[in-house]
Amino acid sequence: MTKWGMVIDLDKCTGCQACTTACAMENNTLPGENWQDVLYYSEGTYPTAKLTWLPRPCMQCENPSCVAVCPTKATYKDMDAGGIVFVDWNKCIGCKYCMIACPYGVRFYADEKPVVEPDIRDVFPGEGQLHAPPYQGPESDSVRGIGIQPKGVVSKCTFCYHKVSKAPEGVADLDEDNPDTKEYTPACVRTCPPKARYFGDLDNPESEVNRLIADQRGVRLKDHTGNRPQVYYLGSGADVPAYQSPKKT
Amino acid sequence: MNKGNILQGPMGLMLMVVSAIVALAAFGYAFLDLQSAGHRSFNTTSQIPWGQPIATYLYFALASSGLGMIAALSLVFGFKQFLPIAKRAIYLSVVILLAGMAVLAMELGHVFRMLWVIPLNMQIHSAMFWMGVFYVADLIFLLWKFQKMEGQEWDSKTSKQIGIASFLAVLLASGNLALVFGMMSMRPFWFDGLMPIYFYLTAVASGLAAVVFFTYLAYGFNRNAMPERTRVMFEGPMGKLFAAVLGATVLFILVRAYTGFYTNTPEVNVVWREFLFASPVYQASLWLGIVAPFVVMLIAGLRSNPSLQVLVSMAVFAGLFAERYFFVVGGQVVPLFRGTWEWGLIQYTPSLTEWTLTIMGSAMLFALYAAGERFLNLSDMPAEPATPEGAVAAA
Numbered sequence: 267m268t269k270w271g272m273v274i275d276l277d278k279c280t281g282c283q284a285c286t287t288a289c290a291m292e293n294n295t296l297p298g299e300n301w302q303d304v305l306y307y308s309e310g311t312y313p314t315a316k317l318t319w320l321p322r323p324c325m326q327c328e329n330p331s332c333v334a335v336c337p338t339k340a341t342y343k344d345m346d347a348g349g350i351v352f353v354d355w356n357k358c359i360g361c362k363y364c365m366i367a368c369p370y371g372v373r374f375y376a377d378e379k380p381v382v383e384p385d386i387r388d389v390f391p392g393e394g395q396l397h398a399p400p401y402q403g404p405e406s407d408s409v410r411g412i413g414i415q416p417k418g419v420v421s422k423c424t425f426c427y428h429k430v431s432k433a434p435e436g437v438a439d440l441d442e443d444n445p446d447t448k449e450y451t452p453a454c455v456r457t458c459p460p461k462a463r464y465f466g467d468l469d470n471p472e473s474e475v476n477r478l479i480a481d482q483r484g485v486r487l488k489d490h491t492g493n494r495p496q497v498y499y500l501g502s503g504a505d506v507p508a509y510q511s512p513k514k515t
Numbered sequence: 516m517n518k519g520n521i522l523q524g525p526m527g528l529m530l531m532v533v534s535a536i537v538a539l540a541a542f543g544y545a546f547l548d549l550q551s552a553g554h555r556s557f558n559t560t561s562q563i564p565w566g567q568p569i570a571t572y573l574y575f576a577l578a579s580s581g582l583g584m585i586a587a588l589s590l591v592f593g594f595k596q597f598l599p600i601a602k603r604a605i606y607l608s609v610v611i612l613l614a615g616m617a618v619l620a621m622e623l624g625h626v627f628r629m630l631w632v633i634p635l636n637m638q639i640h641s642a643m644f645w646m647g648v649f650y651v652a653d654l655i656f657l658l659w660k661f662q663k664m665e666g667q668e669w670d671s672k673t674s675k676q677i678g679i680a681s682f683l684a685v686l687l688a689s690g691n692l693a694l695v696f697g698m699m700s701m702r703p704f705w706f707d708g709l710m711p712i713y714f715y716l717t718a719v720a721s722g723l724a725a726v727v728f729f730t731y732l733a734y735g736f737n738r739n740a741m742p743e744r745t746r747v748m749f750e751g752p753m754g755k756l757f758a759a760v761l762g763a764t765v766l767f768i769l770v771r772a773y774t775g776f777y778t779n780t781p782e783v784n785v786v787w788r789e790f791l792f793a794s795p796v797y798q799a800s801l802w803l804g805i806v807a808p809f810v811v812m813l814i815a816g817l818r819s820n821p822s823l824q825v826l827v828s829m830a831v832f833a834g835l836f837a838e839r840y841f842f843v844v845g846g847q848v849v850p851l852f853r854g855t856w857e858w859g860l861i862q863y864t865p866s867l868t869e870w871t872l873t874i875m876g877s878a879m880l881f882a883l884y885a886a887g888e889r890f891l892n893l894s895d896m897p898a899e900p901a902t903p904e905g906a907v908a909a910a
Contacts, residue, residue, distance in 0.1 A: 305852050337643040339636040357632050360624015362564035363643050369701035371851035374561045377554040418624025491701050509781040509853045
C-alpha cells in the first residue's frame with residue numbers, strides 16, 4: 267500500500283519561502299495560516315551567531331497524536347490515501363484539542379484574529395466559507411479538509427491530496443522533473459527552486475525518498491513524541507535547538 | 516424552610532433577577548460578537564488555542580466535582596457532620612457544572628454539531644470523549660440524587676446507591692478532565708501522571724470555597740442565623756477540612772514548582788520561571804489566594820472565625836481561578852518552535868469577549884443558585900441527629 271512521504275534536504279533549502287507561497291496559493295489559505303511554513307531561528311550570539319531555518323509542513327505522522335485526541339474522529343489518518351492525515355470539516359466541532367496535541371504546530375484555527383492586515387475575510391467575504399477570494403481551487407472536498415474552510419473548524423496541510431490522488435497507481439516518486447508525474451506533485455515540492463524537496467512512496471523500496479533517507483540518514487522531527495512523521499529531514503540543522511529564553515541569548 | 520435564610524425573601528429574588536440580567540446581557544454581548552466577528556473576538560490564536568474560556572470551564576467543572584466529593588463525605592462515607600451542606604453542595608455542583616458547560620459551548624466552533632457527531636463516531640481513544648461521557652453521567656447522577664433528596668429519601672438503598680454512583684462519576688469525570696491535559700507529552704508543563712490527584716485536591720478546595728461562601732451568603736453572612744447543625748459544622752469540622760485540603764494543595768503546587776525550577780526542560784522551567792513566578796498576578800493568587808488562606812485555616816483560633824471563613828473562601832475562589840488560568844495558558848506559552856512567528860514566550864491576554872464569558876458563567880451560577888435557595892430547600896437535612904459512629908468518624 268502506498269505511504270506518501272516527503273524528504274526535505276536542509277543543505278539544499280535556501281529558505282526562500284517559495285513553498286510557503288505555493289501552498290498558500292494552491293490551497294487558498296489565509297495570510298498567516300501557513301499549512302507550510304519556513305521557520306527561522308537563531309542560536310548563539312555575535313560573532314558566532316547562527317541563523318537557521320526549517321521548512322515545516324504537516325508531518326502526516328504514522329502514529330499521529332492529533333487523531334487519538336479528536337473526540338469526534340473529525341481528524342483521521344487515511345491509509346487508503348497514502349497515510350495522509352485529514353480533517354473532516356463536516357465533523358470538526360472546533361474544540362482545538364488536536365492543535366494542543368500536535369507537537370509540530372501545523373494545525374490552524376483560521377476563525378481568529380488575522381495575522382496579517384487587512385483581514386482578507388472582510389475584503390472577500392464568503393457565504394458558508396471563511397472567505398471567497400477571486401481565485402479558488404476548483405477541487406474541494408470538505409471530508410478531507412480541501413478547499414476553503416468554513417468557520418469554526420481546524421485546517422491543515424493535506425500533502426496536496428487533490429493532486430497526489432490522481433497520480434498513476436504504483437508510482438514510486440512524484441517528481442516535478444518527470445513530465446508524467448509533475449502535475450500530481452504537491453505544490454511545495456513542485457515549486458521548490460533548489461529542489462530541496464522530494465515526494466514519494468515510503469513503502470516502495472525503489473523510491474527516491476527511501477534511497478535518500480537510507481543513504482543520507484534522514485531524521486524525523488521530535489521523534490521522541492512517538493508520532494513517527496512521514497516527513498524526513500536531511501543535512502545539517504535537522505535538529506531544532508531547544509527553546510531558550512531570549513533574555514539568556 | 517429556614518427563617519434565617521435571607522435568599523428565600525426579597526434579597527434572594529433581587530439576587531436572582533440581577534444575576535439573570537447580567538448573565539443574559541453577557542450572553543447577548545458574546546453571542547453577537549461571535550455571530551458578527553466569529554472567534555476573531557477572542558484573543559486566542561493558533562499558537563494559544565485554549566484561553567480564558569477553557570480556563571473558566573475547567574474552573575467551574577472542577578469546582579462542581581469538588582462539591583460532589585464534599586457531598587459524598589456525608590452521603591457516601593457517613594461523615595454526618597457534613598450533612599447540613601450536602602443538599603446545597605449537590606445543587607451547587609449541578610448549577611456550577613451547567614455554568615461551565617455554557618461557557619465551553621460558547622468557546623467551541625460548532626457546539627450543536629457535537630450533539631450528534633460524538634455519539635455517532637464513538638472515538639473511545641480520546642480523553643475528551645470520555646470527559647464528555649463522564650461529565651454527562653455526573654450531571655445525571657447529581658440530578659437524580661438531588662431529586663431523591665427533594666423527596667426526603669436520604670437513607671434508602673436506592674438513594675445510597677445513587678450517591679455512590681454519583682461519587683464514582685465525579686471521580687471519573689474530574690480525573691478524566693485531568694488526563695485531557697496530563698497525557699499531553701508534547702506539552703510538558705501539563706504532562707504528569709499525577710494530574711488527576713492534583714485536580715481532585717484543587718477541585719475539593721474550590722468546592723469548599725463555593726459551599727462556604729454560598730452558605731454564608733444564604734444566611735446574610737451571619738452564622739448565628741444558620742440552623743444549629745450547620746452552625747456547629749462551620750464552627751468545627753469545616754475549618755479543619757479546609758485547612759487539610761489547602762495544605763495538600765500548597766504541597767502539590769510546591770512540588771510541581773520545585774520540579775519546574777529544577778528541570779532543564781524549557782517548556783516546564785521557563786514557564787515556572789518566566790511566566791508564572793514572573794507574574795505579579797500569579798504571585799498574588801498563590802500567596803494571597805492559597806498560601807495565606809491555608810495559614811489562616813491552620814491556626815485553631817482563626818479557622819472558626821466566620822468573617823475569616825468568608826474571606827478565605829473568596830480568596831480561594833480567586834486564587835484557584837488564577838491557578839486554572841495560569842495552568843491552561845502556561846502549557847502553551849512556550850512556542851513549539853521558537854522562530855519566525857514567536858521569538859519569546861507567546862503573549863496572550865483575554866479579550867473583552869472572553870472576560871464576558873467568564874462573567875456570563877459566574878452570573879449564571881449566582882442566578883441559578885439564588886433560584887435554588889428560593890424554590891428548593893437547600894438547607895434541608897435528615898431530621899435525625901448525627902449518629903455517634905458518624906460523629907466519631909468525622910472527628
